[in-house]
Amino acid sequence: MAEITAASVKELRERTGAGMMDCKKALTENGGEMEASVDWLRTKGLAAAAKKAGRTAAEGLVGVAVEGTKGAVVEVNSETDFVAKNEQFQSFVRDISGLVLTVGTDVEALKASAYPGGGTVEEKLTNNIATIGENQSLRRAAILEVSQGAVVSYVHNAAAPNMGKIGVLIALESAAPSDVLTALGKQLAMHIAAANPLALDAADLDPALVERERAIAMEKAKDSGKPANIIEKMVEGGLAKYRKENALLSQLFVIDGKTPVADVVAAAAKNAGSPIVLKAFERFQLGEGIEKATSDFAAEVAATAGIKKVDPVA
Known part of the structure; x- marks a missing residue:
């Protein structure tokens, strides 16, 4: 029987979306054969997640x-x-x-x-x-x-x-x-x-966020045309407000x-x-920080029906 390696388990997991232990068992049951193991997982219903693994869950x-x-x-x-x-x-x-x-x-x-x-x-x-x-x-x-x-x-x-x-x-x-x-x-x-x-x-505020606010406040203050010492006071005032509010x-x-x-x-x-x-x-x-995919619903329907979407003429 072929040796069941961590790399083969990882590959099978990536291909099927099945759990690590399920992948190891599949390879063991099928003598380490990758395609046979994929089919084994499919027959057990354990590879059903693979088709869904790329969808955004937000x-x-x-x-x-x-x-x-x-x-x-x-x-x-x-x-x-x-x-x-x-x-x-x-x-x-x-x-x-x-x-x-x-x-x-x-x-x-x-x-x-x-x-x-x-x-x-x-x-x-x-x-x-x-x-x-x-x-x-x-x-x-x-x-x-x-x-x-x-x-x-x-x-x-x-x-x-x-x-x-x-x-x-x-x-x-x-x-x-x-x-x-x-x-x-x-x-x-x-x-x-x-x-x-x-x-x-x-x-405790994230220093990176504070510096980002400083840069924004500086750009705003520069547009005022005030002297440098006044700009600095404006920036510090803006940062003080940011810290207080957050x-x-x-x-x-x-x-x-x-x-x-x-x-x-x-x-x-x-x-x-x-x-x-x-x-x-x-x-x-819920979902904070997750980039949600955007889609054109009309285009999806047209694609499903085999219809090419035509943009309206201006």
Whole structure:
């Protein structure tokens, strides 16, 4: 029997879209023969995902799960919003959200981990692709944890309990009563969902983003025709505004529109009689950063019907 190498497993996986263990088994069953292994996977229904693997999956669901003082958020993508309403897909997102709490956030490790009910996460995902009929992907995950206090979750545009279009986790370190922290955390999480802060405070903002804003502000200021010293002040003023508007603690609380979030937390701590530290947050918005393919629907229909599209004459 031919030796089953990592390279052959990789090649078969790339050709069929099947899971790694399924590819290894296929090669073993077929003496290492590539084409026979492809056919074997097809007969098992495990290569059905291959035709869909190139499609853009930018819809789906963001799921959250909280156990004690630890919370997880995960994004699982599909091609269309319709799949987000599918119970099979929702069940997968729910299971993965809980699994992250024990397995961790590394996507490859998650895929290789045991799925509740049998098999691996990757095998379950491959099966879902085949049975639901759309490309799907486990995109990313994050965990927040505190030693004392609460991790609070919030889902915006919920499609089902604990899953929707935007998922937020917020970590509050404190000895204050849990009901106080939960109420505060929920309000802050709703703020984060709406205001989309880029960092906890100004010092945590991505330096590359700050430099980009500096360059933009400089170009705008140069057009004013002001002296160099005035331009520098204009640029620094613009950057100060950028930092204030994009760091969570300095943002104005969306509920009243006037109080900085840091002051909201301080007031809650004073009322509770115990310090409260807003330690961290995570905000996952479905499909952010994914480049969605654009298409000409009329052209697609014409192509399917074998009709050449003719542009209208001006």
